[in-house]
């Protein structure tokens with residue numbers, strides 16, 4: 001389960017806090033115009049004691065409980081038809097687990113538990129968001145208007161492609177280490193990955209995702225990290241061949257990541273601060289999740 005952040009539109013926490021005075025309080029109705037943005041990420045690496053005490057311990061009951069209730073409202077074929085289930089279980093010789101099959105329901109619980117209205121996700125999650133929307137609508141039809149139907153927020157870079165196979169998405173779990181640029185990569189690693197990025201035999205830099213996926217991925221990444229438009233990026237690259245252009249994109253990515261990397265380094269050195277942030281986040285999340293979960297249990301007849 002992957003609750004990482006519960007963010008708000010500017011100025012909303014105070015009104016949310018006023019409505020949620022801890023366990024037992026009435027869940028907040030989504031007032032007109034009030035946005036609640038929720039996102040998540042797969043947890044990778046080994047969680048430490050601070051993660052567990054500060055956050056994970058506080059997530060488990062409400063997320064798992066709502067997930068169970070929602071899973072009783074979804075038919076098996078609905079989950080078996082999801083692209084990601086089909087792709088992942090195929091990779092595992094059709095030996096996928098129940099957890100893999102039902103994780104989109106747990107993800108729906110993550111989102112609905114906070115009555116989220118907007119969810120920033122990449123393109124691969126759009127089908128899962130449709131499931132969340134169906135579950136919210138289905139619940140509301142059966143038990144009365146309760147959950148907002150959350151909308152996906154997609155950026156222009158909703159599908160960053162692999163540097164080794166531009167027909168596939170860039171993925172953390174890609175076994176080819178050169179395919180994926182990690183935020184923590186050193187400048188040398190980033191240069192090496194872009195140098196080896198798969199493009200084609202035309203040396204000119206153009207943007208044509210249908211026929212030149214590799215170079216177009218470079219251009220799209222370049223535009224996204226510099227804040228320029230695709231047209232501006234292509235214009236600035238006139239006269240460069242793709243080999244030189246790849247190094248230019250690598251430099252732009254290094255520059256983009258530099259302040260993020262130094263912030264990560266600084267934060268990692270301040271474990272006390274990190275644990276405090278986790279604890280405060282966990283308390284805020286609990287304050288929102290508990291009353292919503294209680295209300296759901298009342299509506300479905302558990303309480």
Ligand SMILES: Nc1ncnc2c1ncn2[C@@H]1O[C@H](COP(=O)(O)OC(=O)[C@@H](N)Cc2c[nH]c3ccccc23)[C@@H](O)[C@H]1O
Pocket residue numbers: 001002003038039040041042043106107110111119120121122123124125157158159160161169170171
């Ligand atoms: N190549 C790519 N190009 C553009 N976007 C991409 C690319 N790869 C990944 N993403 C997006 O990054 C987010 C985290 O990915 P995860 O696979 O960890 O994401 C996952 O596996 C979720 N199940 C985590 C999750 C758990 N609960 C949630 C609630 C709301 C939103 C997300 C979650 C996602 O938005 C994903 O779409």
